Amino acid sequence: MVSACASPCLLSVEKLERGLAYGEACFETFRVINGRVFALPYHGQRLSRAAAAFGWSVDGHTYCRQAVEQARLHAADDVLLRLTLTAGTQPWGLLPANAPVTHAYVQILPTPARSPLRLMSLDASAFPLRPKIAKYSADYADFLRLFQLYRTRLGSEYMPLWTLDGRVISTMTANILLCMDGQWLTPDDARCLPGTVRQHLLNAGVLRVAPCSSAMLQQCQAIACCNSSLFVQAVSWLDGRAFDNETNHAFISPLLDALRGHDGVPC
Secondary structure, eight states, X not given: OOOOOOXXXXXXXXXXXXXXXXXXXXXXXXXXXXXXXXXXXXXXXXXXXXXXXXXXXXXXXXXXXXXXXXXXXXXXXXXXXXXXXXXXXXXXXXXXXXXXXXXXXXXXEEOOOOOXXXXXXXXXXXXXXXXXXXXXXXXXXXHHHHHHHHHHHHTTTOEEEXXXXXXXXXXXXXXXXXXXXXXXXXEOOTTSOOOHHHHHHHHTTSOEEEOOBGGGGGTXXXXXXXXXXXXXXXXXXXXXXXXXHHHHHHHHHHHHHHHTTSTTOOO
């Protein structure tokens, strides 16, 4: 039986927040641990790069530093921070040249607890993913549409691992790393976000960019995810294949060693 929908509540407005109206928004997400952030300059550079694609000239470093100052006022010593820039509340259509171009929003959230990573590889061709130079709200809207498409199949136990044209891309919020013959690889596809932790591991020489086919998911020795919240975490299960904890630890140790001792790293 289908229940009747409640009457909608309509609000009449002349202007609308353009992040809502057009997805005209970019953001950065990172952990703040005891007032410190891992690779904060990289986050600032990426935010400036993201804003430039909208024609906004902003100092991403300043925005990130100010957001961290707000996080320092928070009671917890370890929080997850999301900083979002939008064009603010404006009329429909193209912005006039003299319009203010950015509003900044800061969200301070508890750091999510770690739980075993169980992934299911799914094809992303229903909403083809675009090249990513930074974090845009519109890109994550594509991820959410894909997630809704597969929601019944996924349930609450699994996270999607997106593949496209026979190539591994990423999860919804993390870069993917594959260990092949003892060497950690990450997809070279332009649709993969240039993640902060991913870039650090590349610079440290413990990770290499390479073509990653979907077939490698069943051939690799270990799989891990990395982002600015969980840093590096081994995958425990993928598409019916379970990974041994001791084996995972042995392979993942060089990645963790490359992160230890840096500001804002929880290990």
